[in-house]
Amino acid sequence: MEYFIQQFINGITLGGVYALIALGYTMVYGVIQLINFAHGEFFAAGGYMGVILLAYMTGAGYLETHPFLCIAGAGVLTMAYTAFLAMGVERMAYKPLRYASRLSLLVSALGMSIFLSNGLMLTQGVFDKPYPSELTHGGFEIGPISVGYLQVIIVGMTAVLLVGLNILVFKTRIGMAMRATAQDKIMSSLVSISSNRIIALTFAIGAGLAACAGMMTGFYYGSVRYDMGFVPGIKAFAAAVLGGIGNITGAMLGGVIIGMVEVFGAAYISGQYKDVFAFIIMIAVLYFKPTGIMGENVDDTRV
Amino acid sequence: MRKQLLTMLVLGLILVPFAVSPAATKTLRIGSMSPLTGPYAADGNDIKNGTLTAIEIFEEEGGIPGFDEIELYPQDTACDPKQAVAAANKLLNLEVVGVIGAYCSSSTIPASETLAEEDIPMITPASTNEQVTERGLPYMFRMCGRDDDQSKVAVQFIKESLNADSIFIVDDKTTYSQGLADGVEKECEKAGIEVLGHDHVNQGDKDFSALLTKAKSKGADVFYMSMQNHATGSLMTIQAKRLGLDAQILTQDANMHPNFIKVAKDAAEGVMVTFGYVDESTPEYKKYAKKFSAKYGEIGAYGTYAYDAATVLLKAIKESGSTDPEDIKAEIMNMNFQGASKMVKFRPNGDSGSNYIVFVIKDGEYVKYWDPAKGKL
Numbered sequence: 001m002e003y004f005i006q007q008f009i010n011g012i013t014l015g016g017v018y019a020l021i022a023l024g025y026t027m028v029y030g031v032i033q034l035i036n037f038a039h040g041e042f043f044a045a046g047g048y049m050g051v052i053l054l055a056y057m058t059g060a061g062y063l064e065t066h067p068f069l070c071i072a073g074a075g076v077l078t079m080a081y082t083a084f085l086a087m088g089v090e091r092m093a094y095k096p097l098r099y100a101s102r103l104s105l106l107v108s109a110l111g112m113s114i115f116l117s118n119g120l121m122l123t124q125g126v127f128d129k130p131y132p133s134e135l136t137h138g139g140f141e142i143g144p145i146s147v148g149y150l151q152v153i154i155v156g157m158t159a160v161l162l163v164g165l166n167i168l169v170f171k172t173r174i175g176m177a178m179r180a181t182a183q184d185k186i187m188s189s190l191v192s193i194s195s196n197r198i199i200a201l202t203f204a205i206g207a208g209l210a211a212c213a214g215m216m217t218g219f220y221y222g223s224v225r226y227d228m229g230f231v232p233g234i235k236a237f238a239a240a241v242l243g244g245i246g247n248i249t250g251a252m253l254g255g256v257i258i259g260m261v262e263v264f265g266a267a268y269i270s271g272q273y274k275d276v277f278a279f280i281i282m283i284a285v286l287y288f289k290p291t292g293i294m295g296e297n298v299d300d301t302r303v
Numbered sequence: 304m305r306k307q308l309l310t311m312l313v314l315g316l317i318l319v320p321f322a323v324s325p326a327a328t329k330t331l332r333i334g335s336m337s338p339l340t341g342p343y344a345a346d347g348n349d350i351k352n353g354t355l356t357a358i359e360i361f362e363e364e365g366g367i368p369g370f371d372e373i374e375l376y377p378q379d380t381a382c383d384p385k386q387a388v389a390a391a392n393k394l395l396n397l398e399v400v401g402v403i404g405a406y407c408s409s410s411t412i413p414a415s416e417t418l419a420e421e422d423i424p425m426i427t428p429a430s431t432n433e434q435v436t437e438r439g440l441p442y443m444f445r446m447c448g449r450d451d452d453q454s455k456v457a458v459q460f461i462k463e464s465l466n467a468d469s470i471f472i473v474d475d476k477t478t479y480s481q482g483l484a485d486g487v488e489k490e491c492e493k494a495g496i497e498v499l500g501h502d503h504v505n506q507g508d509k510d511f512s513a514l515l516t517k518a519k520s521k522g523a524d525v526f527y528m529s530m531q532n533h534a535t536g537s538l539m540t541i542q543a544k545r546l547g548l549d550a551q552i553l554t555q556d557a558n559m560h561p562n563f564i565k566v567a568k569d570a571a572e573g574v575m576v577t578f579g580y581v582d583e584s585t586p587e588y589k590k591y592a593k594k595f596s597a598k599y600g601e602i603g604a605y606g607t608y609a610y611d612a613a614t615v616l617l618k619a620i621k622e623s624g625s626t627d628p629e630d631i632k633a634e635i636m637n638m639n640f641q642g643a644s645k646m647v648k649f650r651p652n653g654d655s656g657s658n659y660i661v662f663v664i665k666d667g668e669y670v671k672y673w674d675p676a677k678g679k680l
Contacts (some may be wrong), residue, residue, distance in 0.1 A: 003520050010512035126344055128534050130566045139545075146547055221509050222541040223566045225534065231507055266513035272476060272503035274513070 002144045007267040008260075013151045013220070015259025016158035019252045020213035021236035022243070023165065024206025026251035029240070030182045031202045033102060037109040038089060039210060040233020041116035042082050046211025047224035048120060049078040051129050058132060078215055079208040086207030087200045089116075095196065113233075120226040128223040154216050161209060162252050168205075169248060178202060182246075235262075238282045244295020253293060257281065328371040331626070333358075333616060334394035335609070336387060336404030336414060337429075339379040342532055345560070345603060347406055350428055351377045352599040353609030354403045357617065360594055367621045380414070382407040391417035399423065400626040401616045403609055407531075408432030409478040415443050422628040424635075426616055428608035431556070432482050436653040442628050444635060444649060446612040447605075448579050448657025450479070453555060454486030456659040456675050457527070457577050462494050464661075464673050465551055467524035469497040473514060473539075474529040476503050483555055484529040499523045504539075506531060511539050512546065519548045526550040533558045537566040544570040551575065553661075559604050564667050571664045575672065580660040581607055581644050591643040611642040 021043055028036045053074040057063040063070045093112045097105050139148040169175035180188035181198040189195050217232075218224045239258045243250025258278045265277035285293060335354045337347035358373045366373065376397050378390035387410035394402055395417070401424045405411040411430040415438075418425050424442040427435060431450045436443055461467050470491055474484035484501065491498050499521040502514055518526055526548060530536040536558040543552065552574045559578045564571045582588065591610050595602055619634035620626055639648045649655050660680075661673040671680050 003516065006516050006520075007513055010510075010516060014510050014512070126340075126342060127562055128537070128566045130568065134569065148545060217509075221538055222568075222570075223534075223538065227507075228509070231509075262510075263513040266502075267517055270502055271473070271508075271511075271514045272505060275505060 003267075006145050007263055009145070009147055009151060010267075011260040011263035012256060013154050013259070014263060015256035016154045017213050017217055017220075017255075018232065018236045018239045018259050019158055019255025020161065020209050020216075021232055022239040022251040022255045023162075023248060024210045025237050025240040026243070026245055026248060027202050027206045030246040031178065031199055032094070032098075032105075034094065034105050034109060035237065036094075036203075036206075037106070037233070037237075038093075038112040038116055039206065040229030040236070041113050041120070042086055042207040042229070043210040043214040043217075043232060044117065044120060044224070044226065044229035045085055046078050046082045046207075046214030047218045047228060048124055048129070048214075048226075049081050049211065050074055050215035050218055051131055051224055053077055054132055063132060075212065075215055079211045082211035082214075083204035083208045086203040090200055090203040095199075117227060117229060124226055126226065128225045130223050131218040148220075150216070150220050154220065157212065157216065158252075161212070162248070165205070165209075165248060174198075174201070235278060238279060242282045242285055242292055244292030247292070247294045250292055250294030329369065331367060331370040331373045331620070332397055332399045333373065333375055333613070334397065334399040334402040334404075335375055335377045335613075336380050336390050336394070336402060336410070337377070337406045337609075338382045338410075339377065341381045342534060343382050343406060345562070346429065346605050347379070347382075349599075349603030349606035350404065350406060350609040351375075352595065353428070353606035354613040356591060356595045356598070356606070357610045357613035360590065361614070361617045367617065368624070373617070378404075380405050380407070380410045382410055384409050384413045387411070387414040388417050390414065394418070395421050395423065400620065401425070401631065403428060403612045403616065405430065406605070407477070407479060408435055408482070411435055412438075412478070415440055419443070424616065424628055424631050426612040428612045429605045430479070432478050434478075434482075440653075442632060444612075444615070444653040444655070446608045446615070446644070446655060448659055449654060450483040451486050452657035453577050453659050454483055454490050456657075456661070457487055457553060457555070458490035458494050458496065459675055460575075460577070460661050460673055461491070461496060461525050461553065464679065465525060465553075467496060467551070469499050469521075469523040470525045470527055471499050471518045471521055471523035471550065472501040472527045472529070473518070474501075474503055475506050475508075475531055475535055477506070477531040480529045480531045480555075480557070484527070487527055487529070504535070506535070508535070509538060511542050515539070515543050515546050515548055518543075518550070519546060523550050526552050528552060528554040528558070530554070530557055533560040533563040534566070537563045537571070540567045540574060541570045553577070556604070559662065559669060561601070564664060564669075571667075574664045576662045576664070576669065577659050578604070578662055578669075579608075579644070580658045580671075580674070585641055585643070587641050588643045607644045611644050611647060614642060615647060 024039050028034055057070045089112055093108045097108055139146055177193045177198050180193055181195045185195045235258055239254035240251045243254030261281045262274040262278045266274040335351050337350035339347045358375055380387040380390050387405055391414040403426055405414055406429045408430040411427050415425050419440050426444040426446055428446045431447055433449055433451050436445050472484050472488055474480045488498050488501050554576050556578045559576050619631045623630040623634040635649055645658055662669040663672040673679050
């Protein structure tokens with residue numbers, strides 16, 4: 001039982017990371033029906049920006065005196081930087097293709113993904129960059145079960161961001177504009193909603209969340225690497241599809257399910273098959289419910 | 304008319320490379336194969352640089368009679384079997400007389416079969432899988448040790464020095480890492496050490512929490528980690544320490560890398576590693592080290608073996624006065640000299656013996672800890 005609970009905690013942490021990345025996929029898909037394959041690279045870029053900022057803060061000596069302020073500051077700056085990066089990518093690679101076929105957009109996204117990950121490799125090198133993770137290594141014990149502070153932070157942050165995002169999309173005027181753009185770009189522009197601006201905003205929010213996940217992963221695993229975006233990107237994409245692409249709560253749920261299945265597959269069967277289990281679940285769900293778990297009322301609630 | 308002239312001109316240009324003889328000087332061509340890009344680029348470049356150092360020292364000491372210069376054609380294998388075979392074919396087209404490489408066993412094995420079609424001698428400085436020299440290829444040689452020797456030393460260490468009764472093994476499923484892990488499992492069973500589990504991860508995985516929780520719940524005395532790459536090894540070490548895995552971590556030669564300590568930091572303290580012993584006090588090592596570090600900086604793990612491998616090849620060509628593979632092989636089999644890494648003496652199957660010892664990471668450095676012949680150092 002302890003073993004089960006310990007693995008459950010591992011699973012929900014991993015699921016939280018996937019969920020944060022999956023949100024970006026699902027939001028962008030909701031608005032312009034594009035699978036943004038460069039999204040995994042936003043995650044990696046966030047991880048790198050975080051480590052660069054923290055290195056400067058360590059150099060200036062602030063990290064030791066004000067660790068939490070520094071990490072929070074680095075987090076905000078990283079999210080902002082990645083949001084701008086995503087808007088730039090959207091402007092260069094997707095906006096000119098707004099009225100082209102969806103296949104051209106997809107190819108453009110794949111190209112952007114390769115460009116960004118190789119750009120990271122060339123500028124940052126092929127080796128892992130270590131995170132100053134000593135600060136967050138601690139944890140506490142509940143009986144025989146050990147929980148890391150970082151695991152609590154990851155799960156907590158994910159929950160807060162989900163609630164925040166739901167409020168943004170369903171309770172604010174911006175959210176209403178986003179939903180309107182998702183439903184009908186031409187119609188919404190007739191009521192003076194700038195669809196270009198809304199699309200850029202969607203990219204920015206999705207990338208900010210991915211950057212947050214990237215930084216937390218950096219702390220959690222202790223290092224970042226130029227190709228770190230690829231595998232989690234694919235998994236998060238699977239999570240978004242599993243939950244019903246276009247649906248925010250679905251992406252969240254999908255992320256947690258994929259994380260759980262992976263961890264329990266590795267825990268009770270074998271570590272080498274964990275990716276297989278993750279994708280089997282996705283295929284099984286899509287077989288019985290092609291729109292994904294929450295994907296029923298796509299037209300009304302998608303972002 | 305003008306069109307015909309133009310066509311003639313173009314045709315003429317196409318023929319230039321065939322018509323003009325490039326070599327006014329007589330060049331001895333040798334090839335090297337190693338991953339120059341990708342995650343193993345550091346070790347791969349060490350191999351290339353070690354080979355270049357050998358050539359430089361050889362040329363300074365008089366070169367080879369009958370040849371004006373020695374040229375190296377370094378090829379990138381990226382630790383990919385397909386690319387390794389393509390590199391081997393390219394070297395065949397370049398008409399090299401011998402090849403130093405490759406790095407990953409999964410590259411060396413297919414590449415050596417391509418080279419064997421033209422009887423080109425190949426000396427690997429880094430591939431430790433048994434199969435490299437067990438396939439009956441007449442011109443395949445190995446400068447480094449073998450996995451079955453490494454696993455024997457590891458298990459002997461576990462039994463004699465650590466006095467452990469149980470072990471949990473994990474590998475990441477490459478020819479090399481899984482071969483070694485299987486060897487350790489087999490040796491443990493022979494030695495009466497209980498194997499509580501043998502699990503695998505995929506290359507590129509980052510999250511090992513499930514696997515490590517499993518290992519912790521089994522409560523083994525030793526956690527044996529066989530990884531293709533030190534990046535995976537360091538991630539797993541960090542997570543193991545954080546999860547409170549208190550088994551002794553023992554790992555293998557691929558984790559003998561400065562970056563392993565740089566990434567794992569405090570978590571690396573106390574981790575033990577098996578690696579080939581190099582006596583750094585011999586004049587041969589000092590000569591090599593001086594030349595290498597002056598030009599290429601810090602000496603990596605496999606540069607020394609590559610240096611010895613290239614020296615063996617060049618020496619054989621010089622002393623036999625021939626580039627015929629049969630003559631080269633005869634000369635190599637007769638060799639018995641002190642190299643930079645060890646005493647060079649080959650066995651009939653192409654192996655040159657192993658010299659694994661155990662290192663421990665202490666205060667951010669690899670420190671020699673245990674020798675199978677002498678016990679604790």
